[in-house]
Amino acid sequence: MPVPAGRSPVMADVARLAGVSHQTVSRVLNGHPNVRAETQARVQAAIEELGYRRNSSARALVTRRTGVIGVVAFDTTHYGPAQTLAGIEHAARADGYFLSVVTLQTVTPAAVREAMDYLAQQSVEGYVVIAPKRAVVEGLADQPAGRPVVAVEGGEAPDVPMVCVDQVGGGYLATRHLLDLGHRTVHHIGGPRDWLEAEGRIEGWRRALEEAGAEIPEPHFGDWRPRSGYDIGVRLAADPAITAVFVANDQMALGTLRALAEAGVRVPEDVSVVGFDDIPESAFFTPPLTTVAQDFTEVGRRGIGLLIDLLEESGDGAAAPPARRVVPARLVTRTSTAPARA
Amino acid sequence: MPVPAGRSPVMADVARLAGVSHQTVSRVLNGHPNVRAETQARVQAAIEELGYRRNSSARALVTRRTGVIGVVAFDTTHYGPAQTLAGIEHAARADGYFLSVVTLQTVTPAAVREAMDYLAQQSVEGYVVIAPKRAVVEGLADQPAGRPVVAVEGGEAPDVPMVCVDQVGGGYLATRHLLDLGHRTVHHIGGPRDWLEAEGRIEGWRRALEEAGAEIPEPHFGDWRPRSGYDIGVRLAADPAITAVFVANDQMALGTLRALAEAGVRVPEDVSVVGFDDIPESAFFTPPLTTVAQDFTEVGRRGIGLLIDLLEESGDGAAAPPARRVVPARLVTRTSTAPARA
DNA sequence: GCGGGGAATGTTAGCGCTAACAATGTTGCC
DNA sequence: GGCAACATTGTTAGCGCTAACATTCCCCGC
Known part of the structure; x- marks a missing residue:
């Protein structure tokens, strides 16, 4: 037999x-x-x-290695996190690791902690946490079991190794582009205040304005969704002094475009608009949106790379200061921006 | 100590x-x-x-159960699969299962086979495969190890238990809506021919037209992306006889709207457009898009439910005929559709 | 007072694998 | 020819857990 x-x-x-x-x-x-x-x-x-x-269980039992990386992601319709997850997955598989994923509905430290706990039951060797909010990143530092953690997509965070796109640079790029077109100043529709990405983008915006000696208007804040960009757009449309708007993501920018169109404000003739993310749809907005692209795949790849470094060096000498890898952002110019009226 | x-x-x-x-x-x-x-x-x-x-490995070794479900997903910027994945994850976690995810770049039977093989190394107990193409579903039937497989998001498939949205019903709904508005017939921009979803939607479209005794125009086929909807839209805009278009997804519909706008064709006054998917952006298109919504979360939930049934009944009597659960689609009416000109 | 029965706990034997060590060849060189 | 050095293979002992069986304890009824 x-x-x-x-x-x-x-x-x-x-x-x-x-x-x-x-x-x-x-x-x-x-x-x-x-x-x-x-x-x-x-x-x-x-x-x-x-x-x-x-038999992987028997093997794991004796080698004390499961080859599983835990990922905490967010149940989101946002383009970025989904892409990042895909990037993470490819990189992990290329290195022979498995991925166990938990997606969260709410982005709170407690939820993240719970998710990591759940993953710990499965004996993951380390974690990649997509941590776009400050509170989440902070909760990450004191991991009980001493398993390595890499944060991804967050902004500045002190104690956790992390990989992120240069949000500040991206915000700067967008704003600088508008200033270069001759706009006196640039208004801003930011993301929720507790999101690190929103924070970075607003800082880049502010820095570009300061550097140019431009007036810094009070920013508005949305919730990333088209609706909020629309609502704020309605208000902005009423102010004829406004000629340039930098919106913190493409979805909100879509809402803003719509509000402007409804108010009879022409883009880019009357107002220039720049978004952020370069979602696949944005090239087909009305008008096609100038935006800032992020290489999410690269973020995923580096995140996994960093974690695997941590995993495989583990046990060697003193812990190096937490690594930090920054992926640059890139401006994609389309037709939603034009030189300021004379 | x-x-x-x-x-x-x-x-x-x-x-x-x-x-x-x-x-x-x-x-x-x-x-x-x-x-x-x-x-x-x-x-x-x-x-x-x-x-x-x-120690989960020791436990798995002796109980012969890992509690891990393997998921084969697609690295995609499509809204649907991402949402489905989230739905699957929640349902699995609620039932105490872990999820190991592999995302694919190419949707071929070989790639799926390879992904399942990779997951098998990790001793998954069963698989959920997001299988939107016919060839993939067919390759699923003969699983070697006899671990249960549930297909999700596919259309009709013979031998594999599956959960899907009623694509035919959705296509019918969209088309019927346009006919009810008085349009003589409805043109169609379909997805790639080998996608089961595209196939279902086109069949629903055809069925509605037949039922109404309307002329059935030659359908066009895109690749799901805005660009292809745009290219086809350019051609459709040239034909003044066309008054209604059903586009097989929202992203292509976005491209079509853009092409029509550029050609000076007004939506909905001159042409009505219906999409499919109800992505978050579609309410903010120009004009807001009438579309067909799918409950992806429910699909994920039922997919996991079905798999767990299979897992836990396993070993009982004769295999029941492969189960099949269909989630209904729902029409979301916005302003891209209007009554036909008199 | 004592045997029977069930509740509560302990003891033993693996699950299938890898690491460490032991035991064989097998070669080369004086 | 004999022995060291190495390549190749086998043997043994767990990894940490659960299942099955063994044991102890306690309460009950006669």
Whole structure:
């Protein structure tokens, strides 16, 4: 009986079929050097004949490594996090790690803690946390089990290694672009205040204005969704002095465009608008949106890279200061921006 | 020494601290009935004092259950799959399962097979495959290890249990809506032909037209992206006879709206447009898009529900015919549709 | 007072794998 | 020829847990 009925084959079955000890099978599986080529071939053949698969639990039990990385993500219709997750997944798989994902509805430290706890039950080796809010990042520092954590997509955070897009640089880029077009100043529709990304973008905006000696108007704050960009847009449309708006994401910018259109304000003739994210739709807005693109895939890749470094160095000398990798943002110019009226 | 230095505590440590055998600790952990309340409390206290966590590998090794569900998803900027994934995750966690996710770049049977193989290494108990293409669904039937598979988001498929939104019904709804507004016929911009969703939507469209005795124009096919909707839209705009278009997703509809606007065709006065998906942006398109909403969360929930049924019944009598659960679609009326010109 | 029965707990034997060590060849060199 | 050095293989002992069986304890009824 080639395949023992009723149960899937184990290493001993392969060993018996190949006429070796189970240890030799293990050696073949682990690419151990000292195995004769002929033996290796015989074992390999037996493995294929039986359709043998190594039992990951048994292996994990003895090696004390599960090869699983826990990811805390957000249940979101936002483009960025979804893309980042995909980037993380590819990078992890390329390095032979598995990904266990928990998505959260609410972005609170408690929810994150709970999610990490849940993942800990599964013996993940480390965590990647998509942590776009300040409170979340702060809650990350004191991890109980001492498993490494990498934060992704957050802004500035002190004690946790992290990877993020240069939000400040992106905000600066957007604002600078509008100033370069001759606009006196640039109004801003920001994201929720407790989001690190929103914070970075607003800071870049402010910095560009300061640097140019421009007036700094009071910013408005939305909730990332089109509706809020619309509501604020309605108010902005009423002020004829406004000629340039930098909106903290494309979805809100969409709402703003719509509000302006309804008010009879032409974009870009009367008002220039810049968004942030470069979602796939934004090239087809009315008008196509100038925006700031983020390389989320790269963020995911570096996040995993950082975590794996942490995982594999673990145990060596003193902990290096938490690493921090910043991915640059890039301006994508379309037709929602134009030179200021003379 | 309360916590043994250097290694995390195991069951025996808890047992020692609580003055019981490790088996009693196990019993407490597993909610076994025959444990004295006082003993249970003592064990519980010891667990907390040591910060003990059960080793999932050891447990999985002996119980032969990992509690992990493998998910094959797609690296996509499409709204639907991302939402479905979130729905799947919530449902799985609610039932105490873990999720191991692989995202694919290409939707081919080989890629899916490979992904499932990768997941098999991790001893997943079953699979949820987001399988929007016919070829993929077909490749699913002959799973080697006999682990259950549930397909999600596909259309009609013979041998695999599956959960999907009623695409045909949705296409019918969209088309019927336009016919009810007095349009003579409805043109269609479909998704890629090998996508099951595209197929269902086109069939619903065709059925509504047939039922109404309307002429059935040759459909056009895009690739789901705004650009393709735009390109086709440019052509449609040139034909003044066209008064109603049903586009198979919102992103393409966005492109179509843009093409019509550029050609000076007014929506909805000259042409009515209906999309599909109800992405968050579509309420803010120019004009706000009438579309068909899908309850992706519900799809995810039912998908997991179905898989868990399969997992937990497994071993009982004859396999029931593959289950099939259909979630209805819902029309969302906005201002991109209006009665036909007289 | 004592045997029976159930509740509460302990003891033992693996689950399937890898690491460490032991035991064989097998070669080369004096 | 004999022995050291190495390559190759086998043997043994757990990893931390749960299931099955064994034991103890206590209460009950006769």
